[in-house]
Amino acid sequence: MLKRIIPSRLSCFCLWIIAINTTYATEAPENMDAMPIEIQSDTAEFDDKKGTAIYRGNVVMKQGNRHLSSLKLVILRDEHGKIESMVATGTPAYFYAKSDPEKPPIQGQAKNLKYFPKQDKLLLLEEAELIQNGDTIRGCHLVYFISTHVLSSLPVPGKHTTVILTPKSKPTPEQGMQ
Numbered sequence: 001m002l003k004r005i006i007p008s009r010l011s012c013f014c015l016w017i018i019a020i021n022t023t024y025a026t027e028a029p030e031n032m033d034a035m036p037i038e039i040q041s042d043t044a045e046f047d048d049k050k051g052t053a054i055y056r057g058n059v060v061m062k063q064g065n066r067h068l069s070s071l072k073l074v075i076l077r078d079e080h081g082k083i084e085s086m087v088a089t090g091t092p093a094y095f096y097a098k099s100d101p102e103k104p105p106i107q108g109q110a111k112n113l114k115y116f117p118k119q120d121k122l123l124l125l126e127e128a129e130l131i132q133n134g135d136t137i138r139g140c141h142l143v144y145f146i147s148t149h150v151l152s153s154l155p156v157p158g159k160h161t162t163v164i165l166t167p168k169s170k171p172t173p174e175q176g177m178q
Contacts, residue, residue, distance in 0.1 A: 035064045039073070051077040051084075059088070065098040065105075070113070088113040092127060097146070106132045110142070120147045134166035 042057025053075040055061075061068040068086075070093035076084045088095075093113045098105040111126035124130060124142040130151060139161035141154035153161035 037063045067096040069094045083117050086115040121145055136164040138162045
């Protein structure tokens with residue numbers, strides 16, 4: 001087993017080179033998943049045989065307009081080096097994504113965030129909250145498909161889901177004439 005521990009003093013350049021998504025060289029830069037990933041943390045541990053990277057302590061990940069902060073981040077890669085899953089844990093872990101400059105960002109938090117890029121699926125588990133277009137949904141477990149903007153709340157016995165819908169402002173006569 002190859003195991004490396006890297007202290008935070010090591011330059012971030014080295015960390016994001018190791019964590020870079022291997023599709024970067026073959027896909028168009030407009031594809032967010034094809035952009036390099038930069039990760040800062042107090043420590044980092046890599047296991048080449050298992051295809052895992054574990055970041056601990058003050059973890060901050062950036063990829064284009066996507067941001068994540070957590071206490072711990074575990075990345076699992078498949079045999080081709082592509083990311084299979086990313087699991088962030090925190091009290092809570094936070095994420096932010098702005099895919100369209102014309103629309104507000106998507107942001108959320110949960111004690112556990114699990115992202116599966118191949119399925120474009122994000123699980124928000126335990127004390128989950130997602131905010132999009134001014135609307136908020138809170139529940140124990142939320143499932144969000146990023147590209148289709150489909151959100152579901154999973155049932156948990158004895159727990160409820162709360163949805164807060166923000167009224168959309170009506171255009172004023174001046175706005176309607178433009």
